[in-house]
Amino acid sequence: MKITQGTFSFLPELTDDEIKAQCQYCIDKGWALNVDYTDDPHPRNTYWEMWNQPMFDTVDPAAVLLEVNECRKVYGNMYIKVNAFDAERGRETVALSFIVNRPKDEPGFGVSREDGQGRKIRYRIHSYATDKPEGRRYE
Amino acid sequence: MTEELTNNAVNSGEAGDVAAKKPLATSFDLQAEYEGSHIQETLDQLDQELVGLEPVKARIREIAALLLVSKARRELGLETEPPTLHMSFTGNPGTGKTTVGLRMADILHKLGYVRQGHMVSVTRDDLVGQYIGHTAPKTREIIKKAMGGVLFIDEAYYLYRPENERDYGQEAIEILLQVMENNRDDLVVVLAGYADKMEIFFRSNPGFRSRIAHHLEFPDYSQLELHDIAQLMMDNQAYKFSAEAQDVLREYISLRMTQPHFANARSIRNAIDRAKLRQASRLFDDRGGKPLDRETLMTIEASDIQASRIFIM
Numbered sequence: 001m002k003i004t005q006g007t008f009s010f011l012p013e014l015t016d017d018e019i020k021a022q023c024q025y026c027i028d029k030g031w032a033l034n035v036d037y038t039d040d041p042h043p044r045n046t047y048w049e050m051w052n053q054p055m056f057d058t059v060d061p062a063a064v065l066l067e068v069n070e071c072r073k074v075y076g077n078m079y080i081k082v083n084a085f086d087a088e089r090g091r092e093t094v095a096l097s098f099i100v101n102r103p104k105d106e107p108g109f110g111v112s113r114e115d116g117q118g119r120k121i122r123y124r125i126h127s128y129a130t131d132k133p134e135g136r137r138y139e
Numbered sequence: 140m141t142e143e144l145t146n147n148a149v150n151s152g153e154a155g156d157v158a159a160k161k162p163l164a165t166s167f168d169l170q171a172e173y174e175g176s177h178i179q180e181t182l183d184q185l186d187q188e189l190v191g192l193e194p195v196k197a198r199i200r201e202i203a204a205l206l207l208v209s210k211a212r213r214e215l216g217l218e219t220e221p222p223t224l225h226m227s228f229t230g231n232p233g234t235g236k237t238t239v240g241l242r243m244a245d246i247l248h249k250l251g252y253v254r255q256g257h258m259v260s261v262t263r264d265d266l267v268g269q270y271i272g273h274t275a276p277k278t279r280e281i282i283k284k285a286m287g288g289v290l291f292i293d294e295a296y297y298l299y300r301p302e303n304e305r306d307y308g309q310e311a312i313e314i315l316l317q318v319m320e321n322n323r324d325d326l327v328v329v330l331a332g333y334a335d336k337m338e339i340f341f342r343s344n345p346g347f348r349s350r351i352a353h354h355l356e357f358p359d360y361s362q363l364e365l366h367d368i369a370q371l372m373m374d375n376q377a378y379k380f381s382a383e384a385q386d387v388l389r390e391y392i393s394l395r396m397t398q399p400h401f402a403n404a405r406s407i408r409n410a411i412d413r414a415k416l417r418q419a420s421r422l423f424d425d426r427g428g429k430p431l432d433r434e435t436l437m438t439i440e441a442s443d444i445q446a447s448r449i450f451i452m
Binding site for chain 1: 254255257276279280282283284286287288322325
């Protein structure tokens with residue numbers, strides 16, 4: 001089940017050239033790029049791990065792709081995304097974030113129901129990947 | 140394992156399809172392309188700003204011609220390999236290596252061989268770390284900053300220190316060699332330094348010499364050229380020499396050239412700065428007299444240069 005988090009997630013996988021084009025757009029806008037990775041795909045997981053430092057001074061998208069490929073070499077079986085941070089006053093937030101790498105098999109999510117007090121049901125989204133411990137989720 | 144995990148539609152396939160769909164030209168107008176790229180302006184600027192350096196200027200013109208013809212061949216579907224553009228600039232300090240490096244970045248950008256056209260100038264300290272594990276990220280950061288432009292490494296031979304086994308320069312060298320070979324269309328590397336030390340460096344690191352396509356020598360300036368440089372600097376700063384000052388300047392230059400630690404254009408710049416200082420002192424000391432006008436403020440007199448201790452020595 002292909003998770004649809006972030007921009008372009010409903011499109012087919014971006015090629016390296018397309019990633020470069022997107023990064024060039026971000027650089028032209030003056031946004032800082034960085035690469036994140038994680039193996040916990042829950043939609044509310046905002047704590048992805050940073051791969052190296054954010055690239056503030058980089059003027060060329062080839063450098064960003066270098067970092068992405070380095071990350072793929074080490075964490076190729078995890079989710080990797082590229083974030084672009086807009087530091088303009090009044091905005092100061094991530095302006096663009098798209099996934100550039102996915103594990104081969106994405107188990108997806110299940111809904112679990114919990115019976116509470118007074119027959120009130122609490123619904124939870126549970127990601128099947130997290131059934132296994134960290135480091136062994138996408139073998 | 141890594142091969143399977145890269146994206147499905149790999150670069151070459153996608154880009155190849157795009158390139159094949161664009162119809163190939165059957166002819167190429169070199170003159171039109173030359174005019175359209177505005178390289179002439181940059182070459183003219185180079186001619187005006189830099190006095191002398193004829194062999195360097197000739198080689199730059201040759202490189203410009205090569206890149207234009209290379210572009211023509213590509214448009215007609217003849218060539219796929221980008222030319223190797225890494226260079227080495229050898230010469231004494233103050234001979235214009237960094238300036239030419241900047242112009243080179245501009246020319247390469249105008250010809251479309253370098254995407255962004257900026258230059259990052261570094262020395263050994265920017266590339267080599269102080270402890271284990273420090274060098275690789277440091278070098279990579281610099282390379283990333285320079286991507287799409289020119290990486291200018293000044294005094295490149297200091298990277299190689301064979302006598303100290305705890306020196307991490309070798310690691311930086313390995314990373315640079317790898318990038319110079321694999322990312323040829325992303326980055327142009329220019330090494331600069333003294334001729335004899337660079338020769339020793341190349342002999343001990345043959346990998347560099349084989350990757351560098353153009354070796355440019357920056358000769359020392361002649362006395363006449365240094366005089367022209369001084370004149371050019373003065374014009375740029377809205378100053379001028381009086382007639383007597385010109386003669387004293389000629390004498391100064393011929394004396395200074397024989398002194399140790401002569402740094403060509405830089406020494407001339409320093410001499411001019413000192414002359415400006417003395418002019419200011421002189422004008423200040425005479426401040427009771429008539430008010431200053433443009434002529435007085437612009438002119439450096441013979442005494443301003445004569446006061447230099449080089450005439451006493």
